[in-house]
Amino acid sequence: MGWAIAVHGGAGDIPLSLPPEKRLPREAGLRRCLDVGIAALKAHNHPLDVVELVRELENNPHFNAGKGSVLTTSGTVEMEACIMDGKTMKCGAVSGVSTVVNAISLARLVMDKTPHIYLAFDGAEAFAREQGLETVEMSHFITPENIERLKQAQEADRVQLDYTQPIQKEVPKDAALADGDSQIGTVGCVAVDNEGNLATATSTGGIVNKMVGRIGDTPIIGAGTYANHLCAVSATGRGEAIIRGTIARDVAAVMEFKGLSLKEAAAYVIDQVPRGNAGLVAVSSTGEVAMPFNTTGMFRACATEDGYSEIAIWDSPTK
């Protein structure tokens, strides 16, 4: 037993040649979020408060959440986020958020202050204002890099826009800038305190050039986000594959019904997903951590009470 925390900044085709000026700020961002989370755990904060610190990554323009979110096909930002408490199974989710500085905090308010779990678009925005959350112009979230990524994606027409043709749901390559710097995935944080209470939070801008109104795995309880008394999970990668694979839920289900450990269960679930599509971070009630991925890389970091800590991007998958 002991506390543990893991954060991720997205899994995807992160090129090994990623230049330092792109790599270092992200590692620094992960380190900062981790440190803030560790301090909160040491101060015996509730795990929900700890995972809500994913706000740090939302505010960091180098990650695809909050500021720095990728753009829809209309050049707008539609953010989604989700939070879940493993002990009570209470959860909150939002989608289509365009003016709220921290979508994860809005998701938390949905969980805490409404009889509902999930609010989207106008309903979510109206609720945010009612609750007095900080809102800004949408332009606050848009970065020049993402404008460029959208442009390239549209030129490449990776996401098929001709809806009259049937498609195999050919998933688009992560739209990357010419130097290979893609804004992939999502951000997430999972934490367990030293009493075994678990929580998870995930936040994202979605995928580049997505259709307006497209919802990914992040706000779907059981897909991108899930926590119960056994573990807390936050997933990242191809939303459509994560939804179909009910990834986050399956990690807990496999632990419970097949008796696997957290690491085994997490690896098992990721293995079931087609290569190149997913990664996740997870912690168990006994303080274990797992961060498997079947993509080229996953921005991630973790720490446990016994002093172990790690920040990584590539390295062997299914860790």
Added chain:
Amino acid sequence: MGAWAIAVHGGAGVDPNLPKERQDEAKRLLTRCLDIGISALRSNVPAIDVVELVVRELETDPLFNSGRGSALTEKGTVEMEASIMDGPKRRCGAVSGLTTVKNPISLARLVMEKSPHSYLTTPGAEEFAKKQGVEMVDNDYFITEDNVGMLKLAKEANSILFDYRIPTVGTCGAAVDSHLQMNGLPISVYAPETVGCVVVDKEGRCAAGTSTGGLMNKMSGRIGDSPIIGAGTYACELCGVSCTGEGEAIIRSTLARDVAAVMEYKGLNLHEAVDYVIKNRLDEGKAGLIAVSKNGEVACGFNTTGMFRGCATEGGFMEVGVW
């Protein structure tokens, strides 16, 4: 070769004081929908098509809470949601926040087959609908007098229940004969009546679909379990599941996925899985579900007072019930 099986539902959580005529009306509709599905299955129509066909029928009939006859938001409008899933490759499609699309389940199917995504919500969903040329109508089309009346009652009930979590046993006198509650509303007003259909065809392919107007008096923009894959709807190689009841409870218990997970990881058969999930996954939540397995079995389970349902198997079994 396997045998086909089909089940339909019109909502879990039935007012014990529901007038007999209304119960009979519901049973007639369920029977009609079953017959449509059975006829299609006998003509070798694939499971996914049967699901869509049957749910469309349920949406078009104003009796249950989907399509026409949907529950109303706090603003008095209709916002519909639906999802569909095809077992073999676990393809899925979901939509929500629909206000002008006549058959949400068909739009969900189009999202699955004609878009690069799995889930679209308003406003994107309606734009997509226009581009696809699906039938669109005014929001008024979906609104029935019955539901306008129910919304009024729901608002009155809520104004007495300041905190929806506080039980009103013995305290609320708002024309409530039964003290049963779901989602904080007296059962006489709540009437979830989400609709759904699960099918396994002769090839052993499972499919599931769910459609609803959602919770009466919900906040605009509130999304329930019906469009959430793994919560209200799920299908895989092993089975197809559609759930109904308290949306939030179904989401947090990932009810539909859990039926399949328990079969897959615990080796339970369909009936055992349904029983297990209803008994162990809902805590204080109230819900019901229908399910079919690739082996041609059909099962339903609910911990509510009643669930409008019907099921039939190729072997000749057929049943329509409320309690």
